[in-house]
Amino acid sequence: MTQPIDWTISASDGKARAGTLTTRRSVIETPVFMPVGTQGSVKGIRFEWLESELDARIILGNTYHLFLRPGVEVIRSMGGLHKFTTWDRSFLTDSGGFQVFSLTDLRKLTEDGVEFRSHLDGSKHFLSPEVSMKIQAALGSDIVMVFDECPPGDAGFDATRSSLQMTARWAQRSKKRFDELAVAERKVVANAPDLSGKAALFGIVQGAGHLDLRKESLEKTIEIGFDGYAIGGLSVGEEKSVMYEVLDFVAPQMPSDAPRYLMGVGTPEDLIEAINCGVDMFDCVLPTRNGRTGSAFTSQGKLNIRNAKFASDSRPLDAACSCSVCRRYSLGYLRHLYQAGEMTASILISHHNLAFFMDTMKKAREAIKSLTFQSFRKEFLAGLSENDASGV
C-alpha cells in the first residue's frame, strides 16, 4: 500500500455513503463507530470481546491521557501503543488538544502552542503541533489527528474566527512535522514485520455554530490537504439543532474522496443524522460511560437499569438485540448486579451498549447499500422514542 489509507465508496443513498477504509492495520467498513480506549483500554471491555463478537476494527486512544500516563517513553520502550496494549487492529489517536483546552484554568495559550498543568499531579507540560505529531508517531497511531484549538462553543464570532485561523496554521505545521517524522515512525512500527504502510493524517474543521466560519475553516483545511477530514467542536454544549445545522451544511462540502469523521459524537440519533449528512466515522464515550451508570441504549430508546420495575423482569435489555448480553442476561439480573454494586453490571451493560452502536452502524451500512437508508432512518428514529413514550 503506497497511500496511508485506501478509501473506496461502495454505495451512496442520498448524501449517506457506505465505504471501506483500509489502514495499514485493518479493513474498516463505514459508517463506523470507534469505541473509545482513552487510556489504552476500552473501559470494562476486554479486547477479546472487541475482536470477536463486537468486531471493532479501529478504536480511539487519547494522546493527552497516554502522554501523561504511562508516558511516551514507557510506550515507546514497549514497542508502541499496539504492542503495549496488544490491540493489533487500528488506533486513531486524537491530538491532545481537546483535553488540554478543557483545562481552562490550567493552560497558557500562544501561537507556538499551549502550556498546561496535568490534571493528575499539576506538573507542567507543553503541547504544540510539533509535539503532538511526535507523540502520536511514538505511539504508532494509524490515524493521526492534527493539533487544533477547540474554542468554547459560546465563543463569539471574532474569537472563533481567530481560533480557526490559528487552527489552520497549526494544521499546516502538523502536516509538515508529520511528514518529517514518517521515517522515524517507521522505526517504531518496525516491530510489526507485516506492517509496511504509513500512518494517515486527518485535518479538523472548526468554526463552532457559525456556518460561514465553518466554510472558511473547511476551505483552509482542504487547501492544506489531508488523508481524511474531521468535524471538531460539536457536541460541546450547543443546541442539537445547531449541531444538525452545521452537519447538514459542512459534511456534504467535505471532499467525497476522503473519509469524514465527526469527533466525539454522539447518541444513536446523532449518528444516524450525521450519516444522513454524509459522515463516515464516529467516536464517543457514551456507550461505556452510560454503561457504568446503568444506562442502556436500546432500539426503543434509553433505559435506566435502576428502575424498580425491572426487578423481576426476565426480558433482555433489548429484545431486538442479539448481543451476548441480550441473549443471556435478564433486566432483573442486570438490575440486581447494578444495585449490588457489582462490577459485572458495568461490564455487561457497557458491552451491550457497544454492541448496539456497532450493530446500528452495520444496519446503516446495509440500508445504504440497499438504497433504503431513508426508511431505515425513519424507522430507527421512531423506535428510539418508544421508551420515552412508555415512561421508562
Added chain:
Amino acid sequence: MTQPIDWTISASDGKARAGTLTTRRSVIETPVFMPVGTQGSVKGIRFEWLESELDARIILGNTYHLFLRPGVEVIRSMGGLHKFTTWDRSFLTDSGGFQVFSLTDLRKLTEDGVEFRSHLDGSKHFLSPEVSMKIQAALGSDIVMVFDECPPGDAGFDATRSSLQMTARWAQRSKKRFDELAVAERKVVANAPDLSGKAALFGIVQGAGHLDLRKESLEKTIEIGFDGYAIGGLSVGEEKSVMYEVLDFVAPQMPSDAPRYLMGVGTPEDLIEAINCGVDMFDCVLPTRNGRTGSAFTSQGKLNIRNAKFASDSRPLDAACSCSVCRRYSLGYLRHLYQAGEMTASILISHHNLAFFMDTMKKAREAIKSLTFQSFRKEFLAGLSENDASGV
C-alpha cells in the same frame, strides 16, 4: 440419580485424595476450588469465562447477601438462583450464619436463631436453621450448608463448647427442615426439566483451635449424618500453625466416603496443605479481592502490580501460567491499567488469579493420581517463596 450427590475417590496419595463429586447439575473433579459469587456474580468475571477457559464446575453464593438483596421473592419469581443468574452448573450456598455472626453489634442470639439488622439499611431480620433451609431451598442451591454458629476465634473453651453444641442442635434442626422442604424445592427446580436430583446437605464442624472440641463437634455432626462435611471457623484470625494443626487433626477423621470442605480458605499454600490433610473442596474471595487491589498470585508467590519496576516490563504476570491474561498481557500494560484506574485491571488480574487457583487444583489432582503429590507439594511451596526472596 437417587442420591443427592455421587462421590467417588479415584486416587489417594498419603492422606490426599482425588475424586469426583457429581451433583444434580455438574461433575466436579476434586480437589476443587469454588470461585465466590457472593451476590450471584463472581466479581469482575463474566460467566462466559468461568464456563470456558476457567471451567469452574461449581461456584458459591452467599445466602445472607442474596437474602437481603435482591431478596428471596425476586429470585423465586425468576425461577431460582440458576435461572436468575444464568449459571447452570452447581451452586453451593452457605447458610448465612458466618455473615450474621460477623455483625457483632447488630445481632441478638437465642437458641431459636439470630435476630440481626441488615448492613445495608438497618432493617430487622431473623435467621434460624429453619429459615436458612427455606431460603436455600428457594434459591435452588445444589449444595446446602447447615445453619451454624461461628463463635469468635478467640472465644474461650467453655464458650466454644457451648457454641458447638448449639451448632449440633441447629444441624439437627437444619436436616429435619431440609428433608421436609425437599418436595417444595422440587417445584422451584421444576423449571429445569433435565433436573431430577435432589440438593445435598453438608454439616459443619466447629470447635475453633481446641482439638478436643473439634473432635466432639465432628462426632456430633457425623452422628446426625450428612452428604458432605465441612470445616468451619478457620482462617478467622488464628495463627496459621493453629489452622494447620486443626486440619491435620480433623480432616483425616472426617468420613472418607463423603467430600470434605474447608470453608473460606485460603491462600495457595493453605490449599495445598489442606489437600495434604485430605480436604477436597475450597472457596475463598482471595483471587478476586486481591485482583481488585492489584495483587496477583503466581507460581513464584504474590506480586504487587503497583510496583514501579514493572512499568516497562513486557513479561506476563506468571511465565508458568497459560491463562488468557498471561498469554497476552504484559506486566507493564497491567500496571498502567491499574495506575490509571481502569476497570480492566481488576478484570484481568482477577481472571489470572482465578486461573492460577483452578490450575493449582488441577496440578494437585494430577499429582495425587500419579502418586507424586509430596514432590509436587514441596516444589510448589518452594516456588511460592521465590518472589519474597527476590523482594518483589
